[in-house]
Amino acid sequence: MKLNRTVERTIKMLELLSKEKSGLTVKEITEIMKIPKTSAYDILETLAHLEMLEKNPGELNFYKIGLKSFQIGNSYSRNREIFKIIDKPLQDLAEKTGKTIFYAVENSGEIVYISKHESEKAIITTSGVGSTNPMYCTSLGKAILAFLSPEEIKKLISMQSFEKKTSYTLSKEELIQELQEIKKRGYAIDNREVEEHMLCIGAPIFDFKKDVVGAISISGFFSEDRDIEAESKELLKTSTEISRKLGY
Numbered sequence: 491m492k493l494n495r496t497v498e499r500t501i502k503m504l505e506l507l508s509k510e511k512s513g514l515t516v517k518e519i520t521e522i523m524k525i526p527k528t529s530a531y532d533i534l535e536t537l538a539h540l541e542m543l544e545k546n547p548g549e550l551n552f553y554k555i556g557l558k559s560f561q562i563g564n565s566y567s568r569n570r571e572i573f574k575i576i577d578k579p580l581q582d583l584a585e586k587t588g589k590t591i592f593y594a595v596e597n598s599g600e601i602v603y604i605s606k607h608e609s610e611k612a613i614i615t616t617s618g619v620g621s622t623n624p625m626y627c628t629s630l631g632k633a634i635l636a637f638l639s640p641e642e643i644k645k646l647i648s649m650q651s652f653e654k655k656t657s658y659t660l661s662k663e664e665l666i667q668e669l670q671e672i673k674k675r676g677y678a679i680d681n682r683e684v685e686e687h688m689l690c691i692g693a694p695i696f697d698f699k700k701d702v703v704g705a706i707s708i709s710g711f712f713s714e715d716r717d718i719e720a721e722s723k724e725l726l727k728t729s730t731e732i733s734r735k736l737g738y
Contacts, residue, residue, distance in 0.1 A: 499525060500533050504559060507543065513552035572704075573605065575735045580607040580706065583728045587721060589710040592617065593695075594630040595703065599649030601631045604704070617709075623684065626650040627659050629692030632678035633705040636669045637694045643669065658682040677722045678705075682712050689713075691722050693729035698737025706732070 506522060507514060514522075520530045534553050537543040541558040545551060576593050584591045584607040593605040600622040617623065625631025625646060635643055652662050658681055660668060672678045680690040692707035706729055708721050 496529075496533065499523070499529065500537070503530070503533060504537070504542065504555070507553060508555050508559070510554070513544075513546060513554035515550045515552055519553070572736070576605060576706075576732055577607075579728045579731050580605065583607070583706075583708070583724060584609040586724060587708055587710075589708050589721075592630060592707045592709060594705055594707070596625065596631070596634050596646070597622075599625060599646050601625055601628055601634070601705075624650055624653075626652055626662075626665050627655055627680060627683040628707075629678045629680040629690040630705040630707045631692075632665070632669065632672055632680070633692035633694045633707070634702055635665075636672035636678065637696075637702040655684050656682055656686050658686075659684075675722075676726055679718065680707075687712055689716060689718075691718060691725055693722075693725045695729055696733040696736065696738040700738060703736070705729075 520527045538545040541556045544554045544556045580591045588609050591607040594601040594603050602622050606619050677693040689712040690707045690709045692705045694702045695704045697703045
């Protein structure tokens with residue numbers, strides 16, 4: 491396998507600086523890594539611009555690990571921890587309801603399915619781990635949107651296409667109005683808004699800072715006999731349990 495030399499140097503540089511509390515100068519880095527000064531400087535300046543490194547201006551220009559590096563590294567441990575937390579509650583919810591349970595997060599105006607749990611009775615769903623859907627027409631997306639700040643809601647709504655996927659898909663105005671109701675009752679409903687035959691119920695997940703970090707949903711066929719009230723109670727029990735384990 492052929493490695494990209496610049497990428498390899500960048501990773502090694504980050505590893506080196508992560509061990510140096512006081513930071514290092516370009517000269518010190520080039521001497522340790524045995525690479526040309528011009529190559530090192532270009533990488534360091536790019537990383538500083540991207541906030542992966544902090545640059546302390548002065549005669550020597552010390553470089554230290556930046557906030558963005560911390561956030562990326564921290565997200566790994568945080569995401570691994572949340573899988574441990576959500577796994578059993580979501581599988582229990584799947585068995586209790588006989589339906590498919592999802593956990594998803596927001597990314598660039600879409601929801602990304604992070605985890606999927608199914609009971610033996612669950613129907614086959616088209617969405618899989620790693621796939622995406624718009625926020626405006628999914629219970630997961632609407633559950634997240636409803637509990638964000640007005641500024642964040644406005645920003646994310648501006649990113650939505652509001653394509654009419656079915657005859658039940660909400661317009662922008664209808665969605666804004668529905669978000670208020672979702673916040674009052676604590677959960678969102680996708681009533682055939684993405685697929686004509688599917689009805690999903692979603693509830694938000696909060697962390698210790700009281701920020702919404704994702705949402706979970708119960709996904710199943712639409713039916714007049716679906717007991718949304720009973721399902722939503724079970725969903726809210728599970729979302730509350732997970733949120734509490736995250737420090738909420």
